[in-house]
Structure formats: C-alpha cells, structure tokens
Amino acid sequence: MEPHIVFRDVTVTYGTKMALQNVTLEIPRNRIFGIIGPSNSGKTTLLKCINRMIDFVPGVRVQGQVRIENEDVFRTRNVFALRRRIGMVFPLPVGLPLSVYDNVAYAPRMAGLTDPGELDGLVETCLRHAALWDEVKDRLRQLGTKLSGGQQQRLTIARALSHRPEILCLDEFSIAVDPVTTMKIEDVLLDLKQKMTIVVVTNLVQQARRLADQIAFLNSSRLVEVGPSDVIFSEHPASQVTFDYVRGHFG
Ligand SMILES: Nc1ncnc2c1ncn2[C@@H]1O[C@H](COP(=O)(O)OP(=O)(O)OP(=O)(O)O)[C@@H](O)[C@H]1O
Ligand SMILES: [Mg+2]
Structure with missing residues (x-):
C-alpha cells in the first residue's frame, strides 16, 4: 500500500539551531505511527511539518520534501x-472559552455547516469518538474549561475530529492527564485508526509499545531508525542506541 505521508531528506533549522537533520521516512495509512526519542530530539518539530504549523516559528527554515499523498506540503497552494x-x-488541552458543544461545533460552523440537526449529530459523533459523550451529554451548554483536565483533553480530541481529518497528530497527549484517562484515550486511538492515520509523539516508550504499529526513534535531531514496533522493542533493533533507549538506559 502507498504510504500516506512521506518525509524525504527533511532538515529543519531554527535560526542556527538544527532541529531535524536529513530525515527520510514513510508513514503508512490507517496505522498508528509512534515517534519516540529524548527531549529536544526533534519529535514536535517533525509533527509540526505535517500541517505546516512550523511556519509560525520565526526564523525557521525547512529543506527537503514532505508529501501527503500527492500534495507537496511546503509547496501547496492552499x-x-x-x-x-x-x-x-x-500536550495541554487548549479549550476555547466556549461551551462543550460549541468547542466541537466551531470548526464545522466556520466551514459553513449550519443545519442544527447535522451539527448535533456531528458533535455527538465526535464526542463519542473521543470517549467523552457519556460524561458530558447532560451538560453540553456548560463551559468546556469547567471540565476536568482529562475531560478537556478528550474535548480537544473531539474538536480535532470535528473537521473530519484524514490524519490525527498527537503530541504527548497524556502528559497532563490521569492514568485512567490515558487508557481511555489509547483505546480511542486504537479504534480511530480504522478511519484515519494517527501520528503519536510520546516520551513514554511503553505507550508507544502499546499503541504503535510502526515507530520512528529520533535522537539528537536525527532519525536513528524506523520500523515495526516489535522490531524496535526486540532484542535486535537495527541500532544499539535504540536498544539502550527503549530499555531506559538514557533519555
Ligand atoms: N521555536 C524554536 N526556536 C528555536 N529553537 C527551537 C524552537 N523549538 C524547538 N527548538 C529547538 O529544536 C530542537 C528540537 O525541538 P523539539 O521541540 O522538536 O524537540 P522534542 O523532541 O519535541 O522535545 P520534547 O520531548 O522536550 O518536547 C531543540 O533543541 C529545541 O530547543
Ligand atoms: Mg516536543
């Protein structure tokens, strides 16, 4: 099967700081792709290239190519x-100062969806997909920011789903949520991969092991190796550095 996302020789520099160096990798469709590595290794930078959020960093320079299917991400017209x-x-939920309902309905409304019945249906579907519906269905008009931290993170996921993305990227989604919510979100992701490609950055190697089909290991802004999760966690990954990292010997 054709990969969904392709990085070809991607180098990212912030001013004089090199954050990614000649990274080439392929992200398969409808799988969970994990990105692991120590702090400052370039994980978030890699993620931000996918939707060009990297553009918002002053002084950034991107070389190489990122493709989503046939779209050249850094040369797209739109x-x-x-x-x-x-x-x-x-990592931290960024709730809009709106009701639970409006947090999810915001993007679809901006895109022109006005039919109340359709909006209701979409909001419910997204909240269900984020494993939050049962906890909030009786208080959809309450402020989203009044929810617990774990609920707000799931609300963020519901919002991310509201424009029906084909790719879902998560950057250390469980850093500020309790273990029960973490497990709920992990179940959500395992379920969602039927419908979309998921890219998960995590500092927790065991989380990558539970979730990811394929894993990329970054260290010091370079891709050390990429491969199926069971190879990365085996006795014989391609690199000794990978072996040491996933066993917690550094990072
Ligand atoms: N806006 C920025 N301006 C300058 N340097 C930056 C900027 N953002 C990140 N960096 C640097 O680029 C390198 C890679 O950062 P990045 O945030 O991608 O790493 P990371 O692997 O996500 O780290 P962490 O696990 O701590 O989130 C780091 O050395 C970081 O200090
Ligand atoms: Mg990061």
Whole structure:
C-alpha cells in the first residue's frame, strides 16, 4: 500500500539551531505511527511539518520534501485546505472559552455547516469518538474549561475530529492527564485508526509499545531508525542506541 505521508531528506533549522537533520521516512495509512526519542530530539518539530504549523516559528527554515499523498506540503497552494486534512492535539488541552458543544461545533460552523440537526449529530459523533459523550451529554451548554483536565483533553480530541481529518497528530497527549484517562484515550486511538492515520509523539516508550504499529526513534535531531514496533522493542533493533533507549538506559 502507498504510504500516506512521506518525509524525504527533511532538515529543519531554527535560526542556527538544527532541529531535524536529513530525515527520510514513510508513514503508512490507517496505522498508528509512534515517534519516540529524548527531549529536544526533534519529535514536535517533525509533527509540526505535517500541517505546516512550523511556519509560525520565526526564523525557521525547512529543506527537503514532505508529501501527503500527492500534495507537496511546503509547496501547496492552499495551506488552509491542507490543515483541514489534519487534526492536531497538543500536550495541554487548549479549550476555547466556549461551551462543550460549541468547542466541537466551531470548526464545522466556520466551514459553513449550519443545519442544527447535522451539527448535533456531528458533535455527538465526535464526542463519542473521543470517549467523552457519556460524561458530558447532560451538560453540553456548560463551559468546556469547567471540565476536568482529562475531560478537556478528550474535548480537544473531539474538536480535532470535528473537521473530519484524514490524519490525527498527537503530541504527548497524556502528559497532563490521569492514568485512567490515558487508557481511555489509547483505546480511542486504537479504534480511530480504522478511519484515519494517527501520528503519536510520546516520551513514554511503553505507550508507544502499546499503541504503535510502526515507530520512528529520533535522537539528537536525527532519525536513528524506523520500523515495526516489535522490531524496535526486540532484542535486535537495527541500532544499539535504540536498544539502550527503549530499555531506559538514557533519555
Ligand atoms: N521555536 C524554536 N526556536 C528555536 N529553537 C527551537 C524552537 N523549538 C524547538 N527548538 C529547538 O529544536 C530542537 C528540537 O525541538 P523539539 O521541540 O522538536 O524537540 P522534542 O523532541 O519535541 O522535545 P520534547 O520531548 O522536550 O518536547 C531543540 O533543541 C529545541 O530547543
Ligand atoms: Mg516536543
């Protein structure tokens, strides 16, 4: 099967700081792709190339090519259309100061969806996909920011799903949520991969092991190796550095 996302010789520099160096990798469709590596290894930078959020960093320079299917990400004519294909979830929930309902309905409304019945249906579907519906269905008009931290993170996921992305990217989604919520979100992701490609950055190697079909290991802004999860966690990954990292010997 054709890969969904391709990085070809991608180098990213922030001013004089090199954050990614000559990274080449392929992200398969409808799988969970894990990105692991120590702090400052370039994980978030890699993720931000997919929807060109990297553009917002002053002084950034990107070389090489990122492709989503036939679209050349850094040469596309329509960045907004590109970004709509991708949902992003950050380490800390970023709730809009709106009701639970409006948090999810915001993007579809901006895209022109006005039919109340359709909006209701979409909001419910997204909240169900984020494993949050049962907890909030009786308080959809309450402020989203009044929910617990774990609920707000799932609300962020529901919002990321609301424009029906084909790719969902998550950057350390469980850093500020309790273990029960973490497990709920992991189940959500395992379920969602039937419908979309998921890219998960995590500092927790065991989380990558539980979730990911394929894993890329970054160290010092370079891709050390990429491969199926069971190879990365085996006795014989391609690199000794990978072996040491996944066993917690550094990082
Ligand atoms: N806006 C920025 N300006 C300058 N340097 C940056 C910027 N963002 C990141 N960097 C640097 O680029 C390198 C890679 O950062 P990145 O955030 O991609 O790493 P990371 O693997 O996500 O780290 P962490 O696990 O701590 O989130 C680091 O050395 C970081 O200090
Ligand atoms: Mg990061």
